[in-house]
Amino acid sequence: MSVTYLEAIREAQARALRQDPRVFIYGQDVGVFGGAFKATKNLAREFPGRVIDAPISEDAIVGLAVGAAIEGMRPVVEIQFADFSSVGFNQIVNQAATLYWRTQVPCPITIRLPSGGTSGSGPFHSQSLESVYSHYPGLVVMTPATVEDAYGMLLEAIAIDDPVIFCEHKLLYYHLKAEQLPTEALPAGRARIARAGRDLTIVAYSAMVHESLAAAEELVSEGYQVEVVDLRSVKPLDTDTVMASVARTGRLLCVGESWPWGGVSAEVIARVASEGYDLLDAPPQRLNAKDTPVPFHPHLWAAHRPTARSVTNAARKLLRS
Amino acid sequence: MIQSAAPAELNRTSPLREAYLEGYRWMLLARLLDDKLASLYRGGKIHGGVFLGRGQEALSVAIGLALKRGDVFAPLVRDLAGRLAFGETVLDVVRTFMGSVLGPMRGRDGNVHRGRPREGMLPMISHLGAMTAVVNGMLLARRMKGEHGTVGVSCVGDGATSTGSFHEALNQAAIERLPLVLVVANNRYAYSTPNPRQFACRDLVDRAVGYGVTGHSLDGTDLAECLRVMAEAVRLAREGGGPQLVVAHLLRLCGHGEHDDAGYIEARVKESALGRDCLRVAEERILAESWVERAAVEAWQAERAQLVEEAVAKVQREPGPDPFEEDWLTLATGHLAEGDSSNQSS
Structure with missing residues (x-):
């Protein structure tokens, strides 16, 4: 028996609906159809009147x-693709x-954004917008990388008294599996050491955690022990865990799937450079998607976003510097 | 004092009299408060903008009086009369304009951006069309909680009807058949842009058909008509008739804000029936109908002017916000707030 990242998201919503009468789900095609990705499959039947189809x-x-939040409800919004949240941006x-x-009236809403690139999806079904939303005060931005976090953090997002942008990665929906749903979870705002190492710190989140872990594995054969920090939530950002890791390794590479200008990776580097400059043995580096819209063709798409190969190359260069 | 001739016999039997007089008294308070705010602005006592409801009081008060405690009201910038009639205090108004830390917005937001959401009064964001969907959410939530019989009014101007959020929210309300009354105060100009540059339909109320909602029109210079139509629209919404679109025809008798001399408003429009001052029209009717004596009207004016002066005098002695007392945190969940820790300049 195993559970996928997508099933974890569905199960978290089912549990929230079961436990809290204030919770309801609102979004396009989320009702009987069960959502474009089936993240709300069967929920409309299980919870009549609480899983509501919205117009476009x-x-x-x-x-x-x-x-609804002003009235004390805890709505969970599914935006069909993160890219379409631009229309609800205001x-x-x-x-x-x-x-x-x-x-002083709290706004406990959760906005689920199916995020990130998948091959063949093109410029308007592939975006990673965590950096954009992190820029605004008043939002919590979560970027779960594991099945366990997809489940635990979504439950936490719904329980939090603030608007949460929940960036769930489409590439992880089906292939990422866990044996079972977790019974406990780290709180939001706490990063996780996904792999321990001593030579280099890679800070990543969401799908990039897995590319980074693959890179770390690749570099073992070259004698390097790479530490991978999974930020889990990018806002708040767990600077302490990042700093402690850099103190151990002396080298920092930040990997993000969003665009390079500004953003989460730039923020991590800015904080380490200003508060932990003396910890660094080499200039901190970052690796992001290229500064173009996300391309459609698999050849271009695979080269547009950071992958295990490009992370390995960037890490190797930094390790040898 | 010279006594006038024996007063004509008062007409107390008109069914309109009580509501009309109540509406007039709120309009009067709103006008006097607006005039005071304008004068404080000119005297440099108010930071930021001042936006007046002059010319829109009849429509606005009719909205406030059609609603009951427990209803939802998302006003627009010119709805001072309606806010007061709905229950907003003069102190809340003056405190927000003057930046008192004791006001509902505590100096964090100002002027017309005030409200108390838990009491059903929404504080607008500047993207006004966005407020309607929020009202929809409150109404849907109440339905889900099993609370019935409340109405939400969302007010926008002719300008907001061109925004996507207006369309999305009205369509959404129609789909959910919510007890929403969407009031469009067509005052002919969105800032300086006249109607022909804003929309091309004959009358905005024609759009009601396209959304599948009931449409109403009214003459915003005529308090009696405002009272009648707003009461009807709110009644229909309350009784399950679904969203109501009310389009009011009127003219703004001031600038967009007090920084604006409104030189773009054409003389022929000002001189038309649309340019009548609804407050003066109401006063003339009260006297013509012999609903009260002139002395009573004058006494109301004096009482309300006094009320305004007292509120301003009180608020002028109140402190503004202290940047060293501010927590500079945006989240309700304190431990998730990043605060200013990453900012070296703090």
């Missing part, structure tokens, strides 16, 4: 969730993210 209106979808960053600060 991301602005109104998020706006409605904010209103409600996310200006309405949801400012409500508590302006009025």
Whole structure:
């Protein structure tokens, strides 16, 4: 018996719906159809009236969730693809993210963003937007890399009294499996050492954790012990765990699937450079997607995003510097 | 004092009298408060913008009076009269404009961006069309909780009807058949942009058919008509008739804000029936109908002017926010807030 990353997301929603009458799900095709990725499969039948199909209106979808939150509900919004959240951007960053600060009324909404590239999906079904949302005050941004975190962090996201942008990676939906659902979880805001090492710290999150772990494995044969830090949530960012790892290794490589200008990897490097400069034995490096829209063709797509191979190359270069 | 001739006999039997007089008194308070805010702005006592409801009081008060405690109200910038009638205090208004830390927004937001969401009064964001979907969410949540019989009013101007959020939210409300009353105050200009550059349909109320909702039109200079139509729209929504679109025709009798001299408003529009001052129209009718004596109207004016002066005098002695007392945190979940820790300049 095993459970996939996608099933974990479905199970977390089922559990939240079962345990908390304030929870409901709202999004396009989430009802009887069960969602574009089947993340809400059978939930409409199991929880009548609480898994609601929305029109193609991301602005109104998020706006409605904010209103429901004011009334004490805990809406979970599924945006069909992270890319489409741009249409609801105003409600996310200006309405949801400012409500508590302006009025002291909390805004406990969870916005699920099926994120990241999959081969053949092209520029508008592939985006990774965690850096964009992290830039705005008032949002928590989660980027689970494991089945266990997909489950535990989604439950935590729904329980948190603030708007949470939940970036779930589409590439992990089907192939990432765990033996069972976890019974306990690290809290949001705490990073995890995904692999211990002494020569180099790779800071990654979401699908990039797996590319980085593969790179670390590859580098064993060359005699390197690479440590991989899984940020889990990019906002808040667990600077302490990153800094402690860099203190052990003296070298830092940040890997992110979002675009290179600014963003999570730039933030990690800025913090380590300003607070931990003396810990570094070499200039910190980062590896992101290329600064173009996400390409459609598998040849281009595989070269656009960081992969185990490009992470290995970047790590090797840094280890030899 | 010279006594006037014996007063004409008062007409107390009109069924309209009580509601009309109540509406007029709120309009009067709103106008006097607006005038005071404008004067404080000109005197440099208010930071940021001042936006007045002059010319829109009849429509606005009719909204406030059609609603009950427990309903939801998402006003627009010119809804001071409606806010007061719905239950907002003069102190909340003055404190927010003057940046008192004791106000509902505590100096974090100002002027018209005020409200108390838990009391059903939403504080608008500047992207006004976005408020309607929030009202929808409150109404849907109430339905899910088994609470029935409440209504939500969302107010926008002619300009907001061109936004995607207006379309999305009205369509959403229609699909869910929510008790939403969407009021469009068509005051002919969105900032400086006249109607012909904003939309090409004959009348905005024609759009009701396209959304599958009930449409209403009214003359925003006529308090009696405002009271009647708003009460009807709210009643229909409350009784399960689904969303109501109310389009009010009026003219803004001031600039977009007090920084704006509104030189773009054409003289012929000002001189038309649309340019009538709804407050003066109401006052003239009250006297013409002999609902009260002129002395009563004057007494109401004096009482309300006094109320405004007292509130301003009180708030002027109140402190503004202290940056050293601010927590500078945006999240309700304190331990997840990053705060200013990564910012070396702090």
